[in-house]
Amino acid sequence: MIKICPSLMCADFTKLKDEILELERAGADMFHLDIMDGNFVPNFALGIEDVKAVSKIASIPYDIHLMIEEPERYVEKFSKYGCKIMYVHLETCKHISRTLLKIKERNVKAGLALNPGTPISFAEEVLSDVEYILIMAVNPGFAGQSFIESTVDKVSRLKDLIDKKGYDIKIAVDGCINEVTVKKLYNVGAEYFIAGTAGLFNKNGSYSENINRLKNIL
Numbered sequence: 001m002i003k004i005c006p007s008l009m010c011a012d013f014t015k016l017k018d019e020i021l022e023l024e025r026a027g028a029d030m031f032h033l034d035i036m037d038g039n040f041v042p043n044f045a046l047g048i049e050d051v052k053a054v055s056k057i058a059s060i061p062y063d064i065h066l067m068i069e070e071p072e073r074y075v076e077k078f079s080k081y082g083c084k085i086m087y088v089h090l091e092t093c094k095h096i097s098r099t100l101l102k103i104k105e106r107n108v109k110a111g112l113a114l115n116p117g118t119p120i121s122f123a124e125e126v127l128s129d130v131e132y133i134l135i136m137a138v139n140p141g142f143a144g145q146s147f148i149e150s151t152v153d154k155v156s157r158l159k160d161l162i163d164k165k166g167y168d169i170k171i172a173v174d175g176c177i178n179e180v181t182v183k184k185l186y187n188v189g190a191e192y193f194i195a196g197t198a199g200l201f202n203k204n205g206s207y208s209e210n211i212n213r214l215k216n217i218l
Helices: 013-025 048-057 075-079 096-105 120-129 150-165 179-186 207-215
Strands: 003-006 031-037 062-067 085-089 109-114 132-136 170-174 192-195
Touching: 003 031, 003 207, 013 048, 013 207, 031 048, 048 062, 048 075, 062 075, 062 109, 075 085, 075 096, 085 096, 085 132, 096 109, 096 120, 109 120, 120 150, 132 150, 150 170, 150 179, 179 192, 179 207, 192 207
Parallel strands: 003 192, 031 062, 062 085, 085 109, 109 132, 132 170, 170 192
Antiparallel strands: none
């Protein structure tokens, strides 16, 4: 089943409560919060106070995507407010297994994020430690980028690897999620889609219309 996860960095934070409530009524499955430090990615976005605010308003689950250096230093702080999943980047962790274990110890689902240029083989040794894998279909840091077409093959190969190993790991994709890319990615094994400016936060329709379009594209 297609799961739509609005990226709240694309929402209007001057009316955050209204945005969250409208997205929930529109059928959003989970919110996605990007935390950026201006170091690992060339941009700043969201922080602990933003996570705290969302936790007080949202009635559906939310995940946290730590696009920051040495994320293990902040796992405890960001996990305080009830997130369902916490994604950390393989590229930022000196000891990825230790970081994933630290997330699980906080009763949060462990998620592994992979940049476009990071081979899925790098994740093979820690598949037993993760419950979600987030494949970046754009280089992280900014909304509005073009979809990297090789992502479809990457998701397909990851799904084959997961099935071969016998793990129950959900695949999510972030970057240029729209009707075209959702269909391609879902057909090869992705289930969770981080929706931003390409398919949700745009002027092509209401949140309800856009989410319904994405969920019923097959």
